Each structure stands twice: as structure tokens, then as C-alpha cells.
Amino acid sequence: MADSGRVKEYEGYLAKGYEPDKDDLVCEYYLEPAKGITFEGACQRIASESSIGTWTDIGTMPQEMFDRLSPKVFSLDKKSGIVKIAYPKELFEEGNVAQIMSSVAGNVFGMSDVTNLKLLDIDFPADFIRHYHGPHYGIEGIRKLMKVYHRPLVGTIVKPKLGLDEEKHAKVAYEAWMGGCDIVKDDENLSSMGFNNFDKRVKLTLNAKRKAEKETGEKKAYLPNVTAPYNEMARRARHVVANGGEFIMVDVLTVGWSGLQSLRDLNLKAAFHGHRAGHAAFTRNPKHGISMLVIAKLCRLIGIDQLHVGGIVGKMYEGKEEVTAVGEEIESKVVSEDFARHRLQENWHSLKPMLAVCSGGLHPAKVQPLVHAMGRDIIIQAGGGIHGHPQGTIAGARAMRQAVDAEMLGVEAKDYAKSHFELAAALKKWKK
Amino acid sequence: MADSGRVKEYEGYLAKGYEPDKDDLVCEYYLEPAKGITFEGACQRIASESSIGTWTDIGTMPQEMFDRLSPKVFSLDKKSGIVKIAYPKELFEEGNVAQIMSSVAGNVFGMSDVTNLKLLDIDFPADFIRHYHGPHYGIEGIRKLMKVYHRPLVGTIVKPKLGLDEEKHAKVAYEAWMGGCDIVKDDENLSSMGFNNFDKRVKLTLNAKRKAEKETGEKKAYLPNVTAPYNEMARRARHVVANGGEFIMVDVLTVGWSGLQSLRDLNLKAAFHGHRAGHAAFTRNPKHGISMLVIAKLCRLIGIDQLHVGGIVGKMYEGKEEVTAVGEEIESKVVSEDFARHRLQENWHSLKPMLAVCSGGLHPAKVQPLVHAMGRDIIIQAGGGIHGHPQGTIAGARAMRQAVDAEMLGVEAKDYAKSHFELAAALKKWKK
Numbered sequence: 001m002a003d004s005g006r007v008k009e010y011e012g013y014l015a016k017g018y019e020p021d022k023d024d025l026v027c028e029y030y031l032e033p034a035k036g037i038t039f040e041g042a043c044q045r046i047a048s049e050s051s052i053g054t055w056t057d058i059g060t061m062p063q064e065m066f067d068r069l070s071p072k073v074f075s076l077d078k079k080s081g082i083v084k085i086a087y088p089k090e091l092f093e094e095g096n097v098a099q100i101m102s103s104v105a106g107n108v109f110g111m112s113d114v115t116n117l118k119l120l121d122i123d124f125p126a127d128f129i130r131h132y133h134g135p136h137y138g139i140e141g142i143r144k145l146m147k148v149y150h151r152p153l154v155g156t157i158v159k160p161k162l163g164l165d166e167e168k169h170a171k172v173a174y175e176a177w178m179g180g181c182d183i184v185k186d187d188e189n190l191s192s193m194g195f196n197n198f199d200k201r202v203k204l205t206l207n208a209k210r211k212a213e214k215e216t217g218e219k220k221a222y223l224p225n226v227t228a229p230y231n232e233m234a235r236r237a238r239h240v241v242a243n244g245g246e247f248i249m250v251d252v253l254t255v256g257w258s259g260l261q262s263l264r265d266l267n268l269k270a271a272f273h274g275h276r277a278g279h280a281a282f283t284r285n286p287k288h289g290i291s292m293l294v295i296a297k298l299c300r301l302i303g304i305d306q307l308h309v310g311g312i313v314g315k316m317y318e319g320k321e322e323v324t325a326v327g328e329e330i331e332s333k334v335v336s337e338d339f340a341r342h343r344l345q346e347n348w349h350s351l352k353p354m355l356a357v358c359s360g361g362l363h364p365a366k367v368q369p370l371v372h373a374m375g376r377d378i379i380i381q382a383g384g385g386i387h388g389h390p391q392g393t394i395a396g397a398r399a400m401r402q403a404v405d406a407e408m409l410g411v412e413a414k415d416y417a418k419s420h421f422e423l424a425a426a427l428k429k430w431k432k
Numbered sequence: 433m434a435d436s437g438r439v440k441e442y443e444g445y446l447a448k449g450y451e452p453d454k455d456d457l458v459c460e461y462y463l464e465p466a467k468g469i470t471f472e473g474a475c476q477r478i479a480s481e482s483s484i485g486t487w488t489d490i491g492t493m494p495q496e497m498f499d500r501l502s503p504k505v506f507s508l509d510k511k512s513g514i515v516k517i518a519y520p521k522e523l524f525e526e527g528n529v530a531q532i533m534s535s536v537a538g539n540v541f542g543m544s545d546v547t548n549l550k551l552l553d554i555d556f557p558a559d560f561i562r563h564y565h566g567p568h569y570g571i572e573g574i575r576k577l578m579k580v581y582h583r584p585l586v587g588t589i590v591k592p593k594l595g596l597d598e599e600k601h602a603k604v605a606y607e608a609w610m611g612g613c614d615i616v617k618d619d620e621n622l623s624s625m626g627f628n629n630f631d632k633r634v635k636l637t638l639n640a641k642r643k644a645e646k647e648t649g650e651k652k653a654y655l656p657n658v659t660a661p662y663n664e665m666a667r668r669a670r671h672v673v674a675n676g677g678e679f680i681m682v683d684v685l686t687v688g689w690s691g692l693q694s695l696r697d698l699n700l701k702a703a704f705h706g707h708r709a710g711h712a713a714f715t716r717n718p719k720h721g722i723s724m725l726v727i728a729k730l731c732r733l734i735g736i737d738q739l740h741v742g743g744i745v746g747k748m749y750e751g752k753e754e755v756t757a758v759g760e761e762i763e764s765k766v767v768s769e770d771f772a773r774h775r776l777q778e779n780w781h782s783l784k785p786m787l788a789v790c791s792g793g794l795h796p797a798k799v800q801p802l803v804h805a806m807g808r809d810i811i812i813q814a815g816g817g818i819h820g821h822p823q824g825t826i827a828g829a830r831a832m833r834q835a836v837d838a839e840m841l842g843v844e845a846k847d848y849a850k851s852h853f854e855l856a857a858a859l860k861k862w863k864k
Binding site: 050051052053054055056057058059060061065068069090091092093095096097098099101102103105106107109110111112113119159160161162163164168172188189191192193194195227228229230231232233251253254255256257258259260261262263265275277278279280281282283284285288289290314315316317318360361363383384385387388389390392393430 | 482483484485486487488489490491492493497500501522523524525527528529530531533534535537538539541542543544545551591592593594595596600604620621623624625626627659660661662663664665683685686687688689690691692693694697707709710711712713714715716717720721722746747748749750792793795815816817819820821822824825862
């Protein structure tokens with residue numbers, strides 16, 4: 001096509017004061033321009049590269065197309081580095097998370113025009129929200145399934161994360177359930193190993209679960225990690241359900257968006273537990289990458305029922321501000337904009353809330369600060385903080401349930417420990 | 433399980449002088465410990481968290497298991513921050529990329545014990561290499577398919593990346609082929625849109641390809657972007673092949689490892705083109721995240737035939753050192769360790785080499801420096817640098833082929849331009 005009325009690159013994207021409507025997809029970024037590039041210029045380059053433009057003017061884009069499809073940089077603040085861009089929804093394939101991410105979280109991070117760029121949040125158009133399934137169970141469904149309505153659920157990870165054979169795995173799980181855990185899960189790097197076959201592990205551990213349910217009178221859950229190439233992952237997920245499993249665990253990020261969406265869309269009769277292994281490779285730097293908030297929102301859209309969001313007080317780096325912002329986002333129906341925590345508004349319409357899983361370096365002494373920060377609608381998940389108990393796994397699970405009971409009764413853990421020796425031993429080993 | 437002979441956490445992983453054998457998976461990391469943590473301590477915490485350990489000692493791990501499965505920190509240098517860890521291959525499910533990444537590129541990035549951590553390279557055990565398919569076509573297969581044996585292939589992306597309908601898309605592609613492009617591809621954010629349906633686009637553009645082949649006598653290729661949820665992606669890929677397409681394009685990172693592996697394993701009669709949209713969210717920071725080298729190696733393992741590796745001289749941030757290290761890795765049979773560029777050794781055994789795609793802000797004036805850096809076994813891919821030509825797409829494609837011809841003849845582009853007016857016009861618009 002020859003040159004006629006061509007659009008000048010990097011111009012025409014500024015629209016200060018524009019008010020996004022319900023059909024826009026809005027992104028909030030933190031941006032530092034490269035040396036020699038103005039803030040306004042860099043904002044427009046991001047808007048261009050994430051939508052319809054490239055680095056030079058081209059003869060194949062008429063003005064009419066630009067007017068119809070170009071995103072609008074409607075808010076930008078050089079001092080804070082915050083820029084907000086509204087994209088017409090036509091730029092996206094609504095049910096295709098990978099395509100959305102290839103657009104607004106794709107080439108833009110590598111452009112030499114910026115030194116740092118972080119995608120902080122995405123506010124999805126109402127149409128998109130309605131298009132996705134969202135969680136099948138959600139908080140209410142999980143609580144109903146587990147018959148635990150008022151307290152945080154107590155979970156553990158079988159530890160060591162790798163090394164146990166199928167029988168020992170089932171035995172550790174059984175002990176954790178007998179001690180009081182509601183939930184036992186595989187760890188993120190346990191799939192089907194030479195020393196621990198997936199199918200056999202699932203069979204034996206689900207048998208142990210049924211035994212523990214019978215003996216304790218409590219509902220128990222086992223979350224096998226199905227992470228694998230898609231076809232094998234789908235087979236493993238079906239195998240879990242066929243063996244009576246009600247939960248499926250998946251490493252959402254290393255599996256990736258395409259596999260995750262199709263896995264959810266199998267519509268299996270099971271709740272999905274999402275582990276976020278690998279997220280901090282791009283969420284941790286406050287100036288560059290993608291926020292955990294965005295990852296969590298995509299998981300809720302797709303339909304993960306419960307997702308790791310951080311432990312606040314544990315072995316991971318994230319603080320209270322960051323984790324509670326994510327926790328509120330995934331558990332609320334309507335989320336209001338929060339300037340301080342860089343969270344946009346969102347109306348989740350009919351999509352169910354997703355349960356927050358707090359994990360990573362937790363133990364009984366951390367229950368109180370965790371519940372104070374995150375509320376009761378959480379899974380408190382401890383691996384080392386249970387199996388590392390001086391008296392072993394059963395005592396470790398007891399100690400954790402006792403810590404949760406104390407918090408529900410409004411009693412300090414150290415006081416409750418006077419009449420609960422497992423809790424006392426835990427508090428002696430792990431101070432805070 | 434009760435306490436007996438428990439392994440003390442974060443100790444026992446140091447093995448200075450250990451020589452990894454062919455059954456080890458070796459990782460090289462850059463590491464900065466958090467305040468108050470020693471370098472040796474942080475190295476061991478990374479080794480622990482990425483394998484069998486957790487943050488506290490646990491009663492469920494006997495010494496025998498630790499001795500058998502614990503990784504070895506065999507090289508560490510506090511000054512440079514470089515640490516190398518050898519993992520027994522039993523820690524991994526050999527054909528499961530997501531599991532491997534959940535281990536060595538999982539929780540470790542988020543640990544509060546480190547301030548920064550970057551996975552620089554993975555040297556895979558010989559067994560793993562043999563277990564994967566690798567590229568179906570590879571460099572030789574692609575050259576044979578395209579009947580272009582000695583020069584770089586010339587590719588373009590239909591631009592604007594979003595906005596054209598199916599007919600206009602096919603028309604721009606046709607003009608690019610007629611002008612001299614070997615390859616025309618969709619862009620990373622074009623999938624199936626309201627204004628441009630995937631199936632219809634593929635049909636019309638493949639028709640245009642056949643027309644261009646007939647009229648030019650040259651072999652041409654169209655690379656439709658199948659990026660979508662897995663099941664739909666597989667359907668689209670099959671649709672391409674059913675309509676006579678010989679190439680399939682996919683956004684490797686936003687699709688994710690599980691979907692990518694199963695897509696490759698469909699064993700379609702088509703070559704895979706990998707776009708790396710989103711990589712710089714975690715590859716760009718030299719101190720934290722995952723290197724592009726690791727991503728490229730995983731793509732070669734899985735079986736991508738040609739992969740974006742950067743343009744060196746274009747609109748993206750990466751420099752020559754980084755891009756050539758990746759280029760050599762994916763195109764060689766045996767790779768030797770390179771301390772300066774943080775590349776481990778690798779023997780690719782029977783896995784075919786993967787063709788390097790150079791893209792991002794390229795135009796005719798950049799052909800010479802690019803070929804000097806990367807050699808002839810590349811695809812030189814230009815979007816704006818072709819469609820942005822003052823005389824339009826056909827002239828833009830001609831100018832790019834002329835620039836490649838000049839370089840192959842050993843003639844300076846500015847001299848060749850004296851008798852080639854399209855090249856002259858391009859060099860006038862884009863200086864360097």
C-alpha cells in the first residue's frame with residue numbers, strides 16, 4: 001500500500017481528561033523513560049507498541065483505523081511515574097488471556113525507550129468479566145465442601161517436597177490430617193517422579209484421606225499437583241477426579257495461561273488450587289515487570305478457586321500492603337480504586353470470589369498477625385511449620401489447629417499453650 | 433513421623449570442588465544475599481528451596497534421603513555473585529518443563545533471604561536432551577523448505593499489528609512477498625479478533641501466498657499466530673496445516689510451557705516460529721529474574737524451529753553480547769562454557785539447531801551490522817522497516833532484499849543504492 005494520510009508514530013495517543021467507559025480495558029503502569037525520551041513520549045510509545053503501532057510511521061495505517069483503535073493515555077504523572085492507558089476492547093480477543101498479555105504485557109518491557117516499566121493493574125471491561133467462567137467453587141463453595149464455615153482452613157504441604165515415595169507421602173498426609181489439618185497438598189515441584197509416581201501417589205493418598213475422614217469425622221482434602229505438558233496434565237486431572245479427588249493443584253505460571261485456561265474449561269468436578277511458583281521473577285522488582293495483583297486477577301478470571309498470595313509474615317519478601325491489596329481484590333465483588341496501593345477499580349459481576357492461600361514460612365506463632373491482616377477467609381498453609389514440630393507431623397498439625405482455635409476464641413497463643421502442649425512446643429521452637 | 437536423625441536446614445549443600453557429571457542438571461545463578469545473610473548461607477538456601485528443603489529442619493527427611501537427593505553448591509564466588517549448583521536428575525520429571533522451572537526458577541526468586549537472584553543458564557543432563565524432540569525442521573529443514581540456502585531469510589510482520597481485516601491483511605502480505613520477502617508473519621497480539629477472524633485470515637493469506645509463489649517463482653511462507661487457550665490453539669494449528677500452511681507462529685511465553693509442549697507434540701507437519709512477547713518482564717534486569725538464554729534453550733528442547741532472540745541494533749534494549757550468546761547456543765551442536773557471558777557448556781546431541789530470528793526496529797541500514805554480529809543463519813525480520821518505506825510495502829520489501837543482496841555481495845548498502853532506488857529511499861528515511 002502506498003503512502004497516503006499516514007499516521008505519525010508516537011503522536012495522537014495523549015487524551016488527558018478522557019474518562020474510560022465500561023468497554024475499555026484500562027492498564028496502570030509505572031514507567032521510567034530512557035535517557036533522552038520525555039515522559040509523555042515514553043507513555044505514547046508504550047500505548048503504541050501494546051496495541052496498533054510500531055517504531056516508525058507506516059503507510060498501511062489510515063487515520064480512520066487509528067481513531068477507532070488507538071488506546072488513550074488519559075492519566076500521566078511524571079513525578080510518580082504512574083500512567084494509565086485505556087484500550088478499546090476490540091484490541092483484545094476477549095477469552096484469550098495469552099493474547100491480552102502479549103498485548104499489554106508483551107514487547108513493552110523490552111523497549112529501549114524505557115528504563116523500567118511495571119504493569120501494576122488491569123481493569124477489565126464488563127464484557128470480558130462476563131465472558132470468563134471464574135471460580136467454580138470460590139470461597140463459599142470451598143467452605144461448603146470442607147464443612148468449615150467460620151475459621152481459617154488449615155493446610156500443609158507434604159515435606160520434604162521431594163524425596164518421599166508414594167507410601168511415605170500418603171503416611172505423612174495421613175498424619176497431618178489426623179493431627180487436625182483440613183488440607184494436604186503436594187509441593188510445587190512434585191509432579192510424577194521416578195521415586196513417586198503421580199497415579200500411585202494419588203490413589204494411596206486419597207485412600208489415606210478417606211481413612212482420616214472416617215477416623216476424625218472431619219472432611220479432609222488432598223490437592224495433587226497435576227503440573228505437566230497440557231495433555232498429560234489433563235489426563236492427571238481426570239485421574240484425580242476418577243479416584244474421588246475433589247481438588248486439583250496446578251503451578252499456574254510455569255504451566256502458563258493457555259494450558260491453565262483449557263484445564264479449567266474441562267469443567268471437572270473439582271476445585272482448583274493455584275500455586276504461583278516463579279512469580280517473583282517478575283513481580284518482585286517494584287519498578288519493572290508485572291504485579292502479583294495482575295496475576296491474581298487473571299487467575300480469578302480463568303477460574304482458580306484458591307490461590308497463593310503470600311504469607312506476609314513468612315519466608316517470602318512481600319509485605320502487608322501488597323498482600324492485603326491482592327487478598328481484597330480476589331475476595332471482593334466490587335473493588336474500588338486505591339491510589340496508594342496502585343489498584344484500579346473492578347466490578348467482578350457474577351464471578352465468584354477466590355480464596356486466598358497464605359503460605360511460606362508460616363508456623364503457629366504467625367497465626368495471629370496473619371489473621372489480623374487477612375481476615376478469616378484464608379487457608380493458613382504451613383509445611384516446615386508443621387512437619388518441623390519437635391514431636392513430628394501429628395503434633396505439628398495439632399499445634400497449628402490449636403493456634404487457629406486460640407485466635408478464634410480471642411485467646412493469646414501463649415496462654416492457650418498452657419493447656420495445649422503441642423502448641424507450647426511449637427512456640428518454644430519458633431518464637432515469631 | 434517423629435524426630436530422629438533430622439537434617440539441619442541450610443547446611444550440607446556446600447560441595448566446593450565437586451565436578452558435576454552428565455546426570456546432573458547444573459544451574460548458574462547470580463545472587464545477592466539479603467542483609468544479615470552470608471553469601472554461603474544464601475547459596476544453600478537457594479539450593480534447598482529449589483529442591484528438597486524448606487525454611488526449617490523437619491522430621492520427615494532422613495539423612496539417607498538428603499544424601500541421595502540434595503543438590504551440590506560446587507562453585508560460588510562472593511565477589512561476582514556467581515553460584516553454580518548441580519542437581520541430581522532424579523529431582524526432575526525429565527519431559528516436564530513446567531516442573532523443571534517450578535523447581536529451579538520457582539519460589540527462589542521470592543525468598544526474603546535474597547535481595548536479587550537471576551537464573552543465568554541451565555546445563556541439562558544428557559538424558560534430558562535425548563528425551564525431548566527438539567526442532568522438527570531446524571535451520572537445515574527451514575532452508576530446504578524455503579529453498580534459500582546461503583543468505584539470511586527476509587521476513588516481515590503485517591503492520592499495523594492490529595486493525596486490518598482479513599482481506600487487507602492478505603493484501604499487505606501479498607505485497608510483501610511480491611517485493612521480495614520470504615516470510616510474512618502475524619504480530620504477537622493478533623489472534624482471532626472481531627475485525628479479523630483467524631480461520632478466514634489464514635485461508636485468504638495462504639491463497640495470497642500461493643499466488644505470490646506462482647508469480648515470483650520463489651517459495652514463500654506465512655506464519656499465522658495460533659496463540660490461544662490450548663484446545664483452541666491446537667484447533668487453529670490443525671486448521672493451518674489443513675489449509676496448506678507449513679508454518680505456525682506462537683507466543684511461547686504468554687502461552688506457557690505446558691501448552692507449548694503439547695502443541696509441539698501434536699507432531700503437525702509444520703515448522704514452529706516462536707515469538708517471545710513478555711520475556712523482558714523477567715529477562716531485562718541483569719540482577720534478577722531469568723535470562724533469555726534459558727528461555728531460548730527451553731524452546732530448542734521443546735522443539736521450536738525458529739525463535740526471536742533480539743535485534744541487537746533495533747528498538748529493543750539488548751546488546752550484542754547477550755544476543756550473540758543466545759544465537760550461538762541455539763544454533764550450535766556443542767556449546768562451550770563462556771565465563772564472560774555466563775553461559776554453561778551444553779551438548780545438544782541429536783537435537784537440531786534452531787534458527788535465530790532478529791526482529792524489532794530493523795530496517796535496511798541495519799542489515800550489515802546485524803549480519804556481521806549474527807552470521808547468515810538468521811531471519812531478518814522488519815515490520816515498520818518495510819511497511820514504513822516512503823513508497824509503501826512492495827518497495828519496502830524490495831529495499832530490504834536489496835540490502836541483504838548487497839551484504840552477500842560484499843558491497844556497501846550506500847553504493848548498492850546507487851542502482852537500486854528502493855534501497856536509496858529507505859536509506860534516506862532511516863539513517864542507521
